[in-house]
Amino acid sequence: MTYNTKRFFLAGIVLAVLLGFMGWHWMFRPADTSVASKKTEVVIEADALIKAYSSNEDSTNTLYLNKVVAVTGNIDNITEKDQEISVYLKKKEESTGVMCSFYKTELDKNSIKAGQVISVKGICTGFLMDVVLTKCSIVK
Amino acid sequence: MKSKILALFFLIVSFQFASAQKYVSKNGHIRFYSHTPMENIEADNRQVASILDVSNGEIVFTLLEKAFEFKVALMQEHFNENYMESDKFPKASFKGKITNYSKVDFKKDGVYPAEVTGDLSLHGVTKPFTTKGSIQVKGTTITAMAKFVLVPQNFDIKIPQLVENKIAKEMEVNVDITYNPY
Numbered sequence: 001m002t003y004n005t006k007r008f009f010l011a012g013i014v015l016a017v018l019l020g021f022m023g024w025h026w027m028f029r030p031a032d033t034s035v036a037s038k039k040t041e042v043v044i045e046a047d048a049l050i051k052a053y054s055s056n057e058d059s060t061n062t063l064y065l066n067k068v069v070a071v072t073g074n075i076d077n078i079t080e081k082d083q084e085i086s087v088y089l090k091k092k093e094e095s096t097g098v099m100c101s102f103y104k105t106e107l108d109k110n111s112i113k114a115g116q117v118i119s120v121k122g123i124c125t126g127f128l129m130d131v132v133l134t135k136c137s138i139v140k
Numbered sequence: 141m142k143s144k145i146l147a148l149f150f151l152i153v154s155f156q157f158a159s160a161q162k163y164v165s166k167n168g169h170i171r172f173y174s175h176t177p178m179e180n181i182e183a184d185n186r187q188v189a190s191i192l193d194v195s196n197g198e199i200v201f202t203l204l205e206k207a208f209e210f211k212v213a214l215m216q217e218h219f220n221e222n223y224m225e226s227d228k229f230p231k232a233s234f235k236g237k238i239t240n241y242s243k244v245d246f247k248k249d250g251v252y253p254a255e256v257t258g259d260l261s262l263h264g265v266t267k268p269f270t271t272k273g274s275i276q277v278k279g280t281t282i283t284a285m286a287k288f289v290l291v292p293q294n295f296d297i298k299i300p301q302l303v304e305n306k307i308a309k310e311m312e313v314n315v316d317i318t319y320n321p322y
Contacts (some may be wrong), residue, residue, distance in 0.1 A: 028179075028212070031213040040206050062228065066206060079167060086167050099166055101187060125206040126230050128189040129166055134207055 024058065034106040036137035038068045040121050046073025046089045046098045053127040054096060061126060070121040070139050071098055075114050085109055087120065087136070100136045107138065163282050168317035170203060172290075174310065181215060183208040190317050192282065197241025199256065199284070201234040201317075206293065212264040222298050224263055232262045244275050251276045256286065267293040273315065286315040 032038075042064055049071055052060040058079075073089030076097060081102050090097025104105045112118060122133030168188030174181045187220045188203045203246070205226040210216040222224040238259015244252040252275045260269035273286030292299065 027212075027214055029213050031210055031216055065227075065230070081167055081186070082169070084167075086186075088166075096160075099187060101167075123206075125187070126204040128187070128202050128204060128231075130189075132187045132204055132207055134187065135207065 001058045007022070019100055020115050023125055032135060033066050033103040033133050034137040035123060036106065038121075040070045040139075041067040042069045042124075044069060044071055044072045047091070049131055050094070050097060053131050057127050064124040065126060067124055069124045069133065070119055071100075071133070072117065073098060074118075075112060075116050077114055078109060080104075080109060080111060087112065088130070089118075090130075097131075099130045100132065100133045102136045106136070111140075136140060147307070162322040163192045163194060163195055163319035165190045165192075165317045168199075168201070168203075168315070170208075170316075171314045172208075173312045173314070179212075179231070181210075183216070183219065185209070185211045188315075188317060190284075190319070191282065191322070192238075193320050194246040194282075197238035199236055199238055199258070201235075201315075203231060203232050205230055214273040223292070223299070227303045229264045231260075232260075234258055234260045237271070238275070244277075246277055246282065248280070249277050254286075262290075262295045263297050267294060280321055282319040284315065284317045284319070286313075288313055 020117070046120070049069070071089065074091060076088045077089035077090075078085065078087050084108050085102045087099055087100045087102065087106055087107075089100060098120075102124055118135065119139035120136050121139050122136030125132045125134050158241065166189050167186055169184065170188050171182065175302050187207045187209045188199045188201060193200050205224045206220060208216070208219065210219065236256055239255045239257050241255070242270050244254065245314060249284045254273050254275045255270070257270040258268075259266050271286050271288040273284060276283040276285070290313055291309060291312060293309070306308050
């Protein structure tokens, strides 16, 4: 084996290992815990989002499902369970709202309080009793 | 006039009575888990909505497939795109009854065994489903817990041959829902 072919093989092996390593890394990349670094795709008032979902769930899903949606609304209550904090945006007189889930690492519970109006962005996962946003972060 | 006020009074009282029978949860937790030689597959859904009617034991769950969160991003993509087809079937639900609800004293603190029977809808397929669990009463909150095994193939969830051995044939499902009066 000449020096050149040896070098060629060596480079090939290094490249293969590197590619394998990168592929492995890509395959097992951890899921995000918040959309803070993601681009907002839709900006909407909480009220308008709720109304859209209440009137026609299927067509609204085609607009917002799986998108990074930023909503502005009034905090009805804040609950904490395991590693998540749920911020429930709802008007007093309404019965449906927007349920926003934060990882505890993404939100300081003491920085917000019920009655306050905030903007939150998260991934819209659909509509159950409320519109559900996951992996939320506060919009500054 | 007097009778109208009286009627209104009774209406309000009966309404409150009726509403006190229903318990609701919007942040229920359902997790599934399966062990594979390569890596464990686990996902959490913490936005499960559920209503429990303690007067007749009726219980309903709904969840959004896309609200299942995995530790590995690619797993979540595959789960939604290849297996659950979440765009086509965005929700899973269960509608049934706690068959032994009369043995549960929802007004007295304690842990009670529970049996649940009903219909489970997943991936567009509805199947009868029965499992055992427990109900914990603590003040005005009720916690329902259950653990059972699901076989994806029973719900027409196709697993490509290529990864057949990497994905367990059975999934262990954990349910943990805390209800508050509606």
